Amino acid sequence: MINISINIPEKPLLIGKVGKSYGVLGWINIFSFTEKKDAIFNYLPWFFFKEKKWKKVQIENWKKYKNHFIVNIKGISDRSITEKFTNSDIIISKHALPLLKKNDYYWHDIINYKVFNTDQRYLGNVINLIRTKNNDILVVKNKSDIFKKNILIPFIENKIIKNVDTKNKFIFVQWN
Incomplete structure (x- = not known):
C-alpha cells in the first residue's frame, strides 16, 4: 500500500488571505472571508497558495487583532519564514465544510x-x-x-x- 500525504486540497475553496508578519516570533496576520470571521478556524487544515505553490499548515494558536486575526503556525517561530507567506490565499478542501440540511446551500x-x-x-x-x-x-x-x-x-x-x-x-x- 502506498501512503500519500495530502499536501494540496481536494476541491479547493478560498476562505481567507494572509497578510504581513506580526512581531519577531513568527506570527502572521490573516483576513477571513467567512461570514462569521472566526469560523475560519473551524475549517482545518489550511493550505497557503502563492505563486502556484501549496503549503499545508497547522495553526498552533490564534488571537483576534483589530479587524482581523494573528496566527502562530505550528513549527514556525521566525519572522523571516512567515514573510514568505505574505499575500498567500488561504484554501481549504471543500469537504472540511459541515454538511448542510436538504435545500440549504453555500x-x-x-x-x-x-x-x-x-x-x-x-x-x-x-x-x-x-x-x-x-x-x-x-x-x-x-x-x-x-x-x-x-x-x-x-x-x-x-x-x-x-x-x-x-x-x-x-x-x-x-x-x-
Missing part, C-alpha cells in the same frame, strides 16, 4: 445556477456574489449579447429571491 454552490424571473424568462447564469453592508447581490451574466452588462440582483429572500432550487440548479427571482 454561496459558492450557487455559482452557475440558471436565473429565471417569475414569468419564466431566462435571465442568465450566476457568475458571482457580492457582499454589501445591507444585503448580498447576485451577479448574473446577461443571456443577451446585446446589453453586454451583468445583471445585479439584490439577494433578499422571499421578496426578490423567490426560490433557490438546489436540485435543478435554478434561482427564481421577482425581476424584469
Whole structure:
C-alpha cells in the first residue's frame, strides 16, 4: 500500500488571505472571508497558495487583532519564514465544510445556477456574489449579447429571491 500525504486540497475553496508578519516570533496576520470571521478556524487544515505553490499548515494558536486575526503556525517561530507567506490565499478542501440540511446551500454552490424571473424568462447564469453592508447581490451574466452588462440582483429572500432550487440548479427571482 502506498501512503500519500495530502499536501494540496481536494476541491479547493478560498476562505481567507494572509497578510504581513506580526512581531519577531513568527506570527502572521490573516483576513477571513467567512461570514462569521472566526469560523475560519473551524475549517482545518489550511493550505497557503502563492505563486502556484501549496503549503499545508497547522495553526498552533490564534488571537483576534483589530479587524482581523494573528496566527502562530505550528513549527514556525521566525519572522523571516512567515514573510514568505505574505499575500498567500488561504484554501481549504471543500469537504472540511459541515454538511448542510436538504435545500440549504453555500454561496459558492450557487455559482452557475440558471436565473429565471417569475414569468419564466431566462435571465442568465450566476457568475458571482457580492457582499454589501445591507444585503448580498447576485451577479448574473446577461443571456443577451446585446446589453453586454451583468445583471445585479439584490439577494433578499422571499421578496426578490423567490426560490433557490438546489436540485435543478435554478434561482427564481421577482425581476424584469
